[in-house]
Amino acid sequence: MSGLLLEVKNLKSYFYTYDGVVRAVDGVSFYVKEGESFGLVGETGCGKSVTALSVMRLLDPPGEILDGEILFEGRDLLKLSEDEMQKLRGNKISMIFQDPMASLNPLMKVGEQIAEVLKGEGNGEREKIVELLKLVRMPSPERVVNSYPFELSGGMRQRVMIAMMVASNPRLLIADEPTTALDVTTQAQILNLLKEMKDKLGLSIWLITHDLGVVAEFCDRVCVMYAGKVVECGSIKEIFKNPLHPYTQGLLASLPTIERKVDKLRSIPGTVPDLINPPSGCRFHPRCDKAFAPCFDVPPEEVKVSESHRVFCHLYL
Ligand SMILES: Nc1ncnc2c1ncn2[C@@H]1O[C@H](COP(=O)(O)OP(=O)(O)O)[C@@H](O)[C@H]1O
Ligand code: SF4
Ligand SMILES: [Mg+2]
Structure with a gap:
């Protein structure tokens, strides 16, 4: 595909701890196009930051990249020397974090x-x-x-x-929860500033957030991540008008709207699972009210809905 700045294919990053192997990023694929704002969204603990640190090759032990390809401007970053990688960081790829300190x-x-x-x-x-x-x-x-x-x-x-x-x-800015620690007004100002800088410099932004509201404001396209896996990707319109994965639907239902005030928010019951022993089959099944026979032991394959929309769920297989 042309116009792709970053392409991550089947990335696996695990942590080898005394308690067991944490499968933090477990076969993740997505891309970022030239000049777009791409969002990666999911609850805390889903593997978003580990994905970003893997792309920057800044994952510290006991974390390790096991498998996959990270193509940036067509070159596989996993094959570069540390010197070449260092040149790329802060030159072609920049990263900002929740805590600037x-x-x-x-x-x-x-x-x-x-x-x-x-x-x-x-x-x-x-x-x-x-x-x-x-x-x-x-x-x-x-x-x-x-x-x-x-x-x-x-x-x-x-x-x-x-x-x-x-x-x-840089060509790519990775912004990991850049506004999470800020009050709502400052958050909006910083997002607007990022938008302005993106247009001025013609760069791509990969925004990482737990907040689908921020994605709606800022991004052209989004992938939803759950328990170390991508579960759905699409344009903003596809994800907000036609969310297919029950997890995406749950995240949307917990967004405040004009009719639904913050105190009446519905949140998804349960929590993100332990990634040492993630649930078998579809990792979302313990929290999914639509789970049926195959969900308990067969991991769902990708279903392509449109050129940009894909979902991993047995309901659509
Ligand atoms: N240094 C580490 N050692 C062991 N497990 C880790 C480490 N860093 C992150 N993890 C685990 O990896 C998973 C994904 O974490 P993270 O990418 O930080 O999530 P997110 O950014 O989506 O909130 C979590 O289960 C977390 O506990
Ligand atoms: S695959 Fe099954 S458990 Fe997983 S989200 Fe779809 S319906 Fe729910
Ligand atoms: Mg994080």
Whole structure:
């Protein structure tokens, strides 16, 4: 398929712990097209972050990538040397996290940290940094250049991360729950800023979130993940108008709407299973009110509904 920036095929990443093997990512396939906003959504513990860390090749032991292909601009990242991979990170692929403090150096001024990304650009660096801070709509950019991260609010720190991302001019931004720690107003501002930067730089964004509401606001296309597997993918319209997987339907039913206020939310009963001993057959069967005979021991195959819509559920086989 042309126009694909990232293609993940049958990725398996496990953790080898004393309690057993955690099958955190277990045969996951999806793609991100050039210039699109792609969402990966699912409850906490479904394997979203482990998928992203695997793509960045930043998974620490006892985590290990066992199988699969990660094609970025046609090259398999799993076959690159650590040196080549390091060049790609922060150059072609950037990542931002829920907690910007995890990526910022607490002992360095914001301006110095941005300068590190810009290094080699020489004269007029301070002006360039202030310009970048203005671009990400940082309040008082002249002052923030000389501030330490702890002096900034969560939203301002995320703006610093976005400024650093813009400075490195990547092709793909992986944003793992970038607004989860922020209040609703700041969350909307940061999502709008990401949208604006995406259009300006022509990059692709892979947004990871547990919140289908954020996906609806931000993404062109989405894959829903449950217990280490992708269960449904489609365009925003396909997933919101015609959700097929009972898990996707459950996530949608728990979204607040104008008619259904937050205090009347229906949530999916039960919790994400332990991934050391995941349920046999369809991993969602213990929580699914539509489960029938094959669901208990046969893992559902992919059913292609349209060019962009696919679902893994026995109801459609
Ligand atoms: N370092 C680790 N050691 C063992 N298990 C881990 C580790 N990191 C994550 N996991 C397990 O991998 C699964 C997926 O985690 P994660 O990708 O962080 O979920 P998500 O980002 O969707 O909330 C979870 O069951 C989690 O407990
Ligand atoms: S395969 Fe069966 S258990 Fe799984 S979501 Fe479909 S109906 Fe429910
Ligand atoms: Mg996560």
